[in-house]
Amino acid sequence: MTEYEERRPRQPIEHKTVVTRAAVVVPVLRQTQATEEGETVPRADESRLEEAVGLAAAIDLEIVSAVIVPVSKPRPATLIGAGKVEELKGVVAAEEIGLVIVDHPLTPVQQRNLEKELGAKVLDRTGLILEIFGRRARTKEGRLQVELAHLNYQKGRLVRSWTHLERQRGGAGFLGGPGETQIESDRRQLQEKIGRLERELEAVRRTRTLHRSKRKKAPHPVVALVGYTNAGKSTLFNAITGAEVLAKDLLFATLDPTLRRITLPHGTEVILSDTVGFISDLPTHLVAAFRATLEEVIEAELVLHVRDMANHDASAQAGDVNKILADLEIDTADAEHVVEVWNKVDLLDEAARAALVTASESGAKGLDVHLVSAVTGEGIDALLANIETRVAGRISDIALDIPADSLPILPWIYENASVQERTDREDGGVSLTAGMTAQARAELRRMTARYPDVRVASPAG
Ligand SMILES: Nc1nc2c(ncn2[C@@H]2O[C@H](COP(=O)(O)OP(=O)(O)OP(=O)(O)O)[C@@H](O)[C@H]2O)c(=O)[nH]1
Structure with a gap:
């Protein structure tokens, strides 16, 4: 018991709150939109904007402008067209914006050019996600993973512009994520640091594996909660365990896995694990970096895929989560292994709820589907009974x-x-x-x- 409790993250690290005025720009590349394979529904522009603003808010930014920018032809120099850049420059100056978040991957050249043109720091989607991860990591392993991902991200970028950026930041420590001190160092030093971190991480992982193999001896199967960020995993975890895991309307409130032993209604004991929230366009190297954290999921006896059914993009989000699970070699169509938890049904009107009931009965790829509300508790008993039956046999x-x-x-x-x-x-x-x-x-x-x-x-x- 204590082993699991020890592994509960400690209080999040206090970060100095530096409120920066920021703009969020969502470039929408028209011609590349509908190219995803059949299952993934293209996202509505508005929800992309909403999500990007949510992500930015996760690091205490004051968002003073949020715009969708249609891009008919991506520009190698700035991604978005010259006219739009000019327009943005005006907004940046008028609103005294210090940071522009571009919700799209930018090449190092595009980032540098935009910074020069706009007179503000520019962060792309990966950079922003790394910032958030950096602030949310609570365990040593989580912090090391973020730092390593950050360094690898930097290594591929900006070697010439470190100093330029550093000067622009004015040393205020703003966005001082892990690895910031490396900005002036050369590639070799960066590489040395990466090597050191990798060794340190390896040591932490060895300890973890040891813990895990010890735990395996205890006959407690692991049930892992996964889901798109903000789907309600932590709220459901709390509803089930009565624990006080940080549940906030904050994207990625959970970064490190939280484990808790629970006793199901007929006495079966399982370990419930709450893991990192997934997100679309999570860069592959970031998924790789979090592989260790996600090992709980890989090894789980049962995976509960928690979905926010009140979100317009529920289906696109499920596509993203399934893609990441597939990267982790989890067969998302395996009804023995995966259960879908359709959450937030309390937010739906009668018609929407009825439609879900019909959809759930026809079965998402033959998976078991549970309609629940982590807030009102609706559907949770049935979910627990299902978990118990799966883990310990018919009751x-x-x-x-x-x-x-x-x-x-x-x-x-x-x-x-x-x-x-x-x-x-x-x-x-x-x-x-x-x-x-x-x-x-x-x-x-x-x-x-x-x-x-x-x-x-x-x-x-
Ligand atoms: N109305 C309603 N709100 C919910 C429900 N479940 C979660 N929420 C809200 O949704 C928001 C996100 O919930 P979390 O539990 O933090 O989501 P999460 O999936 O753990 O998020 P990450 O840590 O970002 O992965 C919070 O504001 C919750 O109160 C639900 O069943 N109904």
């Missing part, structure tokens, strides 16, 4: 007749079954009926060898 009622001298078996019964009826007989014995999983029933058969006078009337199977 059936059994009748037990326990004579007085076999009463020491009672505490075991209460721990491993849900007692529904109990009669304390005059002869000192106890009769009861209880719901038990197949696993518990098998265990009970072994127990009754020690208590031969206990009579069990169990249903077939």
Whole structure:
């Protein structure tokens, strides 16, 4: 027990709140939009903007301007057209904007040119995600992973403009993510640092693997929550465990996995793991960097894919999550291994809810689907019963007749079954009926060898 508690992240590191005035720009490249394979529905521009603003807000920026910029032809020099750059420059000056977030990957050249043109620091989507990860990482491993991803990101960029950028920042420590001190160093130093971090991370991982193999010996299967950022994983985790995991309307509130041992209604114990929120366009090297964190998911007996069904982009988000899971070699169509949790149903009107019920009954690729609200608690009991059945087998009622001298078996019964009826007989014995999983029933058969006078009337199977 303590092992899991120890692994709960400590309080998040306090960051000095430096409120920077920022603009969010979402370039929409018309001709490349609908090229995704069949399943992924292209995102609505408005939701992309909303998500980008949400991401930016995750690092305490004051967003004073947010615009969608259609890009008919990407410019190698600035991505967006000259007219738009000019327009933005005006906004930056008028609104005293210090940072422009471009919600699209930028080449180093584009980033540099835009910074020069606009007179503000420019961060692309990867850079922003790294900033957020840097601020949210709470465990040592999480921090090392972010730092390494940051250094690798830097290595591929900007060697000539480190100094330029540093001067522009005016040394205010603004956006001082991990690796910032490396800005003036040369590639060799950067490489040395990367090597050092990799070794350190390796050491932390070895310890982790050790912990994990220890845990494997304990017969507790791991159930992992995954989902798009803000889908409600932490809220569901809290609803199930009563834990106080940080649940905020903050993207990526959870970066390091949080583990908690829980006892399901019929006594089965599992470890519930709350992991990092996924997001679209998560750069591959970032997924790789978080592979260790995601190992809980890879090794989980059961994966709960939590989805925000009140979001317009629910389906595109599911596509993104499935893509990342596929990268981790998790078969998302495997109904034995994956359950879909359709969350936030409390936010839906009757018609939308009815449509979901129909969709869930027709089965998303044959997966089990649960409609729940992590906030109101609706649907959670059924979800837990499903988890328990999957982990410990079918639940059936059994009748037990326990004579007085076999009463020491009672505490075991209460721990491993849900007692529904109990009669304390005059002869000192106890009769009861209880719901038990197949696993518990098998265990009970072994127990009754020690208590031969206990009579069990169990249903077939
Ligand atoms: N109305 C409603 N809101 C919910 C529900 N579940 C979660 N939320 C809200 O959605 C927001 C995000 O919830 P979190 O639990 O932090 O989401 P998460 O998936 O852990 O987010 P990341 O850490 O970014 O991955 C919070 O404001 C929650 O209160 C739900 O069932 N109904």
